[in-house]
Amino acid sequence: MSVRDLLKTKKRIVVKVGSSSLIHGETGRPDLDRIEKLVRVLADIRNQDKDIVLVSSGAIAVGKSALGYKELHSLQEKQAFAAIGQSKLIMLYQRLFAEYGQTAAQVLMTKNTMTDNVNRYNARNTFNELFLLKAIPIVNENDTVTTYEIEFGDNDTLSALVAALIDADLLILLSDIEGLYSDDPRRNPDARFISYVENLDDHLMAMAKDTTGSSVGTGGMATKLQAARIASAAGCDMIIAKSDDFHVIRDIMEGGDIGTYFKADKKEEFFLLDFISMLGRT
Ligand code: GLU
Numbered sequence: 001m002s003v004r005d006l007l008k009t010k011k012r013i014v015v016k017v018g019s020s021s022l023i024h025g026e027t028g029r030p031d032l033d034r035i036e037k038l039v040r041v042l043a044d045i046r047n048q049d050k051d052i053v054l055v056s057s058g059a060i061a062v063g064k065s066a067l068g069y070k071e072l073h074s075l076q077e078k079q080a081f082a083a084i085g086q087s088k089l090i091m092l093y094q095r096l097f098a099e100y101g102q103t104a105a106q107v108l109m110t111k112n113t114m115t116d117n118v119n120r121y122n123a124r125n126t127f128n129e130l131f132l133l134k135a136i137p138i139v140n141e142n143d144t145v146t147t148y149e150i151e152f153g154d155n156d157t158l159s160a161l162v163a164a165l166i167d168a169d170l171l172i173l174l175s176d177i178e179g180l181y182s183d184d185p186r187r188n189p190d191a192r193f194i195s196y197v198e199n200l201d202d203h204l205m206a207m208a209k210d211t212t213g214s215s216v217g218t219g220g221m222a223t224k225l226q227a228a229r230i231a232s233a234a235g236c237d238m239i240i241a242k243s244d245d246f247h248v249i250r251d252i253m254e255g256g257d258i259g260t261y262f263k264a265d266k267k268e269e270f271f272l273l274d275f276i277s278m279l280g281r282t
Contacts, residue, residue, distance in 0.1 A: 003196065003263070004255040006237070010170040012131075013253070014236075015042065016055040016159035018175040021243040022089075023058055028065030030058070030089070036096055038246040042136060043100035045253070051131045053166065055139045055159040056093070059086035075147065082143035093138055105135040108142035111150045114161055114276055127166045160227035164234035164272055169264075171231045172252060173224055174243035179260030180204070180221070197262045200228050228262040230275045235266030 017038060024031050038054075045052045060078055063085025064070075072078050090106050097104040107126070113119045130137050139162055141152055152158040156173060163171040183191040197204060205225055224240050231238040239252050241259030252258050 002255065004257060004261065007170065007239075007253055007255050007261075010050070010237070010253065012051040012053075012166065012168045013045065013170045013172065014053045014055060014159055014163045014166075014168045015172045015249060016155055016174065017057065017243060017246075018155065019057040019061045020176050021174060022056065023061050023065070028061050028070075030062055030092060032092075034246065035092060038249075039093065039096040040100060041246050041249045043097060043102045045249070046102050046134065046136055051166075051168075053127070053137045053139060053162060053168070054093075055155050055162060056089065057140065057155045058089055059140055059143055061085065062088050079144045079146075086140060086144070090138065097136060103133070103135045105130050105137045107137045107139045108144075109139065109152075109158065109162075110142050110146050111152055111276065114165070114272060120165065120272070124165050127162075131166075154223045156223040156227040157230070160230035160234075160236075160238070161272065161276070163231050163236045163238075164270070164275070167234075168236050170253075171227070171236050171238040172249060173227060173238065173240045174246075174248070175224075175240075176242065177221060177224065177240060178242035179240050180225075194260055195257060197228070197260060199265065200225065200232055200262060205229070232262055232265045233267045233270045233275070234272075235264045235270070237264045238262040 022031060022035055023029060042052050042054060059082040060072070063081030063083065064072065066084055066088060067081065069077075069081070072081070086108070090104070094104045107123070109123065113123050127137060139158070141155065141158055152161070159171060159173065162168075178193075180194045180197065181191040182194060185191040228238050228240075239259045239261050241248055241252060248258060
């Protein structure tokens with residue numbers, strides 16, 4: 001049995017999709033074809049009685065394009081764009097999930113949701129209730145009210161913290177990065193692809209380079225490895241893969257040799273707050 005066969009047994013999965021995979025780069029408008037496919041694949045996982053959470057970016061980009069803006073000028077604009085774009089995105093998700101007989105649920109979080117004990121406890125209870133109701137939580141940072149002091153800043157980190165919060169057993173990070181290389185493949189032709197990571201040691205962390213080619217979204221390899229560190233310590237396996245076609249989610253869950261697989265290495269003393277303070281922004 002290959003180590004990837006374990007992926008078939010996963011029961012609670014968090015899928016994070018970056019802005020660049022959800023919108024048209026040229027116009028910033030939602031890529032309906034891709035979003036529809038994403039929803040169908042996730043609805044089908046729900047049909048297999050697995051709990052599924054979607055961490056979706058795109059609020060700011062969609063809001064910006066809806067208003068015909070190309071650039072961001074101020075924090076206030078970013079927050080206003082997020083308010084408009086987030087509701088547009090959720091409207092779309094809700095409609096598409098309903099077509100497949102599923103119910104979507106919006107969960108917006110700030111860093112306070114994780115650091116404050118009462119908030120964190122409530123958020124965990126809400127997720128559990130949503131799973132009992134067989135709803136599909138769609139999570140994003142609450143960009144409308146967050147400022148630098150209380151933001152996660154990127155959805156890679158947010159999705160790992162959500163995975164830890166809800167005791168997920170698999171986190172899939174999808175973006176324009178196909179996985180971990182021993183060096184930046186755009187600069188070094190000898191860079192090796194790493195398909196399996198058993199131990200996320202300091203040497204691997206040092207390999208983190210900002211390899212994202214996208215101009216939207218915020219996550220590069222560094223935030224992905226940070227996410228892997230959190231997920232692994234919390235006992236959650238993680239995969240980084242490229243999201244050219246969202247069918248890849250299904251292939252991953254069937255044990256396909258896709259992307260980089262970070263094996264969980266659960267730390268008995270794992271405590272979410274320790275990791276949040278390590279993010280360096282509290
Ligand atoms: N929360 C941001 C948004 O929805 C995206 C953050 C990220 O891409 O990491 O626009």
